[in-house]
Amino acid sequence: MAASMLVQRTAALCGTFKGISVSKAVRPVNSHYGFMLQTACYNPRPLRLDLRGPYIPDKDSIKTPEWQKTARYDRKLFGRYGSASHIDPASLWPSHGELEKIIAEEKQWHPPLEVMLKNIEAKEKEKTEKRLAKEKLIAANMAKMPKMIEDWRREKRETKRKLKEEKAQKAKLLAEARERFGYSMDPRSPKFLEMVAEIEKEEKKKKKLLKRRVKEEQVAAPPVAQS
Amino acid sequence: MSFVKKNGGKAFDVLQNLPRITLANLRPEPGAKKAEKRRGRGQHGGNRSGRGHKGERQRGNRPRLGFEGGQTPFYLVIPKYGFNEGHSRRPQYQPLTLKRLQYLIDLGRVDPTQPIDLTQLVNARGVTIQPLKRDYGVQLVDEGSDIFEAKINIEVQRASEGAIAAIERNGGVITTSFYDPISLGILIKPVPFFMRGQPIPRRMLPGEDMVPYYTSAENRGYLADPEEIQQARRALAQKYSYVLPDISKDELYHMLAMRKDVRQIFFGLCPGWVVNMPEKKILKPTDEKLLEYYSS
Numbered sequence: 001m002a003a004s005m006l007v008q009r010t011a012a013l014c015g016t017f018k019g020i021s022v023s024k025a026v027r028p029v030n031s032h033y034g035f036m037l038q039t040a041c042y043n044p045r046p047l048r049l050d051l052r053g054p055y056i057p058d059k060d061s062i063k064t065p066e067w068q069k070t071a072r073y074d075r076k077l078f079g080r081y082g083s084a085s086h087i088d089p090a091s092l093w094p095s096h097g098e099l100e101k102i103i104a105e106e107k108q109w110h111p112p113l114e115v116m117l118k119n120i121e122a123k124e125k126e127k128t129e130k131r132l133a134k135e136k137l138i139a140a141n142m143a144k145m146p147k148m149i150e151d152w153r154r155e156k157r158e159t160k161r162k163l164k165e166e167k168a169q170k171a172k173l174l175a176e177a178r179e180r181f182g183y184s185m186d187p188r189s190p191k192f193l194e195m196v197a198e199i200e201k202e203e204k205k206k207k208k209l210l211k212r213r214v215k216e217e218q219v220a221a222p223p224v225a226q227s
Numbered sequence: 228m229s230f231v232k233k234n235g236g237k238a239f240d241v242l243q244n245l246p247r248i249t250l251a252n253l254r255p256e257p258g259a260k261k262a263e264k265r266r267g268r269g270q271h272g273g274n275r276s277g278r279g280h281k282g283e284r285q286r287g288n289r290p291r292l293g294f295e296g297g298q299t300p301f302y303l304v305i306p307k308y309g310f311n312e313g314h315s316r317r318p319q320y321q322p323l324t325l326k327r328l329q330y331l332i333d334l335g336r337v338d339p340t341q342p343i344d345l346t347q348l349v350n351a352r353g354v355t356i357q358p359l360k361r362d363y364g365v366q367l368v369d370e371g372s373d374i375f376e377a378k379i380n381i382e383v384q385r386a387s388e389g390a391i392a393a394i395e396r397n398g399g400v401i402t403t404s405f406y407d408p409i410s411l412g413i414l415i416k417p418v419p420f421f422m423r424g425q426p427i428p429r430r431m432l433p434g435e436d437m438v439p440y441y442t443s444a445e446n447r448g449y450l451a452d453p454e455e456i457q458q459a460r461r462a463l464a465q466k467y468s469y470v471l472p473d474i475s476k477d478e479l480y481h482m483l484a485m486r487k488d489v490r491q492i493f494f495g496l497c498p499g500w501v502v503n504m505p506e507k508k509i510l511k512p513t514d515e516k517l518l519e520y521y522s523s
Contacts, residue, residue: 042336047418049505082505093426093512099520110431113450116438158425173296218377 054081081227235304245361297508318363320385323352325393326371330351332379342494343381345406349415358412367401369393380483383447385440391447393464400483404449405433405441410492417493421502425513429490429498429521449489497521 056077057068075092094102101179108197113117150172170187178184179196235242238515246252264406266276278285293300331337345365348354356362364384372393386403394401406414410430413420433441441448444455445463464471473481485499490498501510512518 044418047504051505063482064324075424076422077424079422081503081509082503084505089510092424092510093499095267095518096516103520113432116432116435117442118498119435120438180343 051081051084054084055082056085169189239467244434255367263471264424271449302490312422315361317361319361320364320366321356321362322368323354323365323383323389324368324370325375325390328367328379329371329375329377339377339379341481342481342482343379343415345382345384346417346493355416356411357410358415362411363408364406364411367391367394376473378477378479378483381485381486384444388463389467392469393458395463395471396467396469398474400476401447402449402486403441403446404487405430405437406492407431407433414492418504421504424501424503426521427492427496429523430492432489449486 019115054077057064057073059185071091074085074087078087080091150215171195173192174184174187175185175191179189180195229475265272275285278287283289293302294426295301328337330340331348331351331353335389337343337347337353341347343458345354345356348365349475356365366385367381367383367390369387369389369392372389375393376397377399378397379394380405381399382402383393384403384405388462391401401494408430413428418458432438434494438450440446442450443460447459451465460471474480477483485494489492492498496502496509499512499517502508512521
């Protein structure tokens with residue numbers, strides 16, 4: 001790995017990085033007390049750096065604990081003592097292998113902004129499409145509603161009417177039976193059923209006669225019209 | 228000889244001739260000091276000492292809070308609903324009122340001639356951020372917007388519309404930006420981070436759920452288009468009915484226009500640099516791969 005450069009601190013550039021000194025800025029303030037010179041300053045906590053007897057653990061000895069031989073501890077030593085810790089500053093940055101790992105991890109877990117925007121757009125589109133489809137369905141069904149209501153009402157009316165008719169028919173038959181036999185009998189009994197069958201036969205005959213008459217009239221009427 | 232009139236008059240003379248102030252001459256304002264309630268002493272504090280007559284009350288054996296004598300208590304009758312579900316995973320933003328910001332500026336704890344960052348606010352002890360408690364930064368609340376009068380370049384993590392309007396009305400600039408938890412920890416405590424000897428990391432982009440917030444111009448997001456932000460400034464000025472001051476003609480225009488890069492944590496420090504406190508030096512990497520990674 002290439003060696004790193006040592007650069008002097010660029011205090012003028014930064015606005016937030018302040019060293020051990022007190023930061024001060026003077027600005028004129030127009031307040032209702034008149035023209036007053038106000039100083040903005042905060043007193044940073046003094047950095048107590050003890051560089052007289054730096055503790056740098058012996059890497060080769062067995063007695064030093066394992067955690068003092070790690071790269072992380074080396075970085076901390078460098079951060080605390082600087083060049084007095086005799087640590088190669090190039091080791092502070094990740095090696096090529098570690099860097100590749102970091103890049104792969106970032107690619108997997110932190111997609112770039114364009115990808116994220118695309119995902120968001122796709123999700124929004126899906127949502128709006130779903131919503132539109134649902135609304136369309138609702139609108140179509142609502143348009144069908146009047147007809148469906150009419151159909152349903154008609155059905156109801158029909159069934160009601162049929163029920164009424166059936167009832168009337170049954171009542172008529174019962175009355176007929178009562179008239180004939182002189183007492184109200186159970187509609188399920190065989191006599192009643194025979195009576196019903198007789199009535200039906202008579203009605204059929206009547207119908208047949210009617211039909212014949214209608215046919216005769218038809219036959220009679222056209223020849224009369226022709227001639 | 229001209230006659231110099233002294234203001235104060237007789238009151239001033241009296242004041243001059245009064246004796247020196249000592250403890251013997253001072254007395255608290257009537258009503259300032261209230262006598263303490265001493266239980267078990269005297270006719271009124273003694274006897275049952277304010278505990279009542281017999282029973283659990285006097286004997287200190289009352290049941291736990293919420294117990295209703297056996298009836299299902301209120302806090303159990305109400306069924307559970309997921310109001311607090313996942314509350315410990317929700318991002319929190321410490322509120323900062325404009326009133327407090329004005330207070331800090333007036334006292335000189337925050338410097339309005341430099342861009343105001345979260346680091347500046349924490350240094351001024353204006354807010355306390357706990358990144359380990361799911362704090363993602365500071366949000367600007369428009370509580371003192373009517374008394375706010377300072378032209379500042381401020382960067383927060385969230386801001387309400389009224390706060391944005393108040394800052395821009397006074398000719399300032401506001402930006403909302405995202406800091407992931409590691410970057411936030413570095414931002415609020417830079418010196419302990421520099422003592423660790425690690426290179427300054429890159430700031431990560433917000434997650435998918437926060438990207439719409441930081442790309443919209445209405446929130447002055449740091450990922451938004453500058454032209455859209457200009458339009459939004461004008462629209463807000465119209466909405467809140469104030470005249471939008473022209474910043475480009477300002478003397479502090481250069482300071483007001485300072486903004487951080489998307490991946491930058493500190494002004495003036497790029498990701499990848501190592502800051503050495505004991506020797507007051509900055510170390511920069513020269514390897515191409517490292518440079519490529521840190522500047523992407």
